[in-house]
Amino acid sequence: MLDWLKHGYVSLLLGNLSSKFLGLLREGLFAAWFGTGDVAAAYRIAQTGYLLPTHGVIGDSLSAGLLPLYKKLQSENQDAARLLVLIASLYGLVFSFVVTVTIYRYSHPFADMIAPGANPQARDIAANLLKVMALSTPFYVLSGMLSYLEAAYGRFGAIAWRPMILNIGSIGGAALAVYFKADHWLATALVISHIFFFLRTAFEIRNLDRLTPERRDIWKQAGRISARFVANMIPLLGLPLIGQANLVVERIVSSWLGTTIIPSVDYAKTIVDTGTQLLAVPLGIVTMATHGGASGEEARAYARRTAGLLMILSFPAAVLIALNAEPIVTLVFARGKFDQEAIASTSAILTTMSAGLGFSLTSYYLIKVLNAQLRNVEAFIITVIAVIVNMAVNLGLWSYLGPQTIGLGAASYGLVLCVLSFVQLGFLREMRRLIFVMIAGITFQMVLTGIAVELLSFPFDLGASVLIAITVWLPFLLVPGPIKETAKPLLQKLPLIRKFM
Structure with missing residues (x-):
């Protein structure tokens, strides 16, 4: 029995599917309305600058540092867990104030730092958008924290629906920007979305539990609880710093390659990140919510089984996307202002980026497993190594490979992180049979797909590649072996396949 099918994964998946559909719609509309021009580039630059100090803290440090500790305190003393929330909120508000003021005051230097190679007009638009986006920081930080706390109660609605709400805001902002010919709506609508989500999440948490401790004497433990929270967070603070430094280097290199490359990178990421958002992110959250603080054999078996399922789902998709990058980009984005030059640049990035999809998706989950086991220092060290490799590839090869x-660089990051995570968790030896069979299947799929792509034209090459993937991997699922053994708990949930198991 797959526990994550019972512990909120379905609601997370449904929410992420909805938000992913809206995300693809958003990127499609952006591509049609703005192409890879100055406004498109400026929006990406501003988005990076606004998320630079906040996204990593909420997405990684706060969730991995707060949720397992909150679960542990809940089992010890409910009032201590409530006090932890107040302490974390105070830290979040102080952090938000500093970030908002800094970004607002230094928006132009931020834009220049992130994209020094972009043209001046794009950087000016980005700086103006950044000033508006900075106003949403406190709502972003607090709503992110509260949404992860909701997961501790087995409720995943806020986490599932936040991307959908923000995507709706982004689409509305883009439409208003086009209609009124006023770029500020790209940022203004985003701020409104964050405020709305914060209010919704705050009311939801209030319905689940009171937000202040019942016992007054618990306040005497504020110093100790704060110290535990800080001690748990400190190793994690390096993760967002190194992660955002990696993103900044990526933006800088993209701007050196040309202003149009900046949005092309994000269009490619929209396709590659689909698997991570739909599979690895919700599974990582469920793992931390249900196995936070646990490191016994049951928790290891759970993580090992889930990692194996992610490999089975992601590596065949990586081959399919990498060898069909141009047809996929054409199908998804080629309309309006998204011209042939945009297709070529986005396809070139997607080809190499998607080659590492299987590694990136699996490694994201494995890092969350380390976080759930409170092995945050180990997670930080291996992430630093992977980021250094990514930076070295970007800085060393951009003038040669374009x-x-x-x-x-993104594929190298995923590969290094995945291998080191497997070694650190001790899964490499335990899953060697599955890995060997996966390598054989991937090789076979690559050869057949490569032939099909060479012989057929769009859209027949893409259709043939999908059929090849099904033909190659279906026997592995039906014939006894490590792939069938790993996928069996999931396949038994599917009525049409269960009779063959």
């Missing part, structure tokens, strides 16, 4: 360098 736009493909960005994708190659």
Whole structure:
């Protein structure tokens, strides 16, 4: 029995599917309305600058540092867990104030730092958008914290629906920007979305539990609880710093390659990140919510089984996307202002970036497993190593390989992080049979797909590649072996397949 099918994964998946559909719609509309021009580039630059100090803290440090500790305190003393929330909120408000003021005051230097190679007009638009986006920081920080706390109660609605709400805001902002010919709506609508989500999440948490301790004497433990929270967070603070430094280097290199490359990178990421958002992110959250603080054999078996399922789902998809990058980009984005030059640059990035999809998706989950086991220092060290490799590829090869360098750097990051995570968790030896069979299947799929792509034209090459993937991997699922054994708990949930198991 797959526990994550019972512990909120379905609601997370449904929410992420909805938000992913809206995300693809958003990127499609952006591509049609703005192409890879100055406004498109400026929006990406501003988005990076606004998320630079906040996204990593909420997405990684706060969730991995707060949720397992909150679960542990809940089992010890409910009032201590409530006090932890107040302490974390105070830290979040202080952090938000500093970030908002800094970004608002230094928006132009921020834009210049992130994209020094972009043209002046794009950087000016980005700086103006950044000033508006900075106003949403406190709502972003507090709503992110509260949404992860909701997961501790077995409720995943806020986490599932936040991307959908923000995507709706982004689409509305883009439409208003086009209609009124006023770029500020791209940022203004985003701020409104964050405020709305914060209010919704705050009311939801209030319905689940009171927000203040019942016992007054618990306040005497504020110093000790704060110290535990800080001690748990400190190793994690390096993760967002190194992660955002990696993103900044990627943006800088993209701007050196040309202003149009900046949005092309994000268009490619929209496709590659689909698997991570739909599979690895919700599974990582469920793992931390249900096995936070646990490191016994049951928790290891759970993580090992889930990692194996992610490999089975992601590596065949990586081959399919990498060898069909141009047809996929054409199908998804080629309309309006998204011209042939945009297709070429986005396809070049997608080809190398998607080659590492299986590694990136699996490694994201494995890092969350380390976080759930409170092995945050280990997670930080291996992430630093992977980021250094990514930066080295981007800085060392961009002048030789062009736009493909960005994708190659991302793929290298995923590969290094995945291998080191497997070694650190001790899964490499335990899953060696599955890994060996996966390598054989991937090789076979690559050869057949490569032939089909060479012989057929769009859209028949893409259709043939999908059929090849099904033909190659279906026997592995039906014939006894490590792939069938790993996928069996999931396949038994599917009525049409269960009779063959």
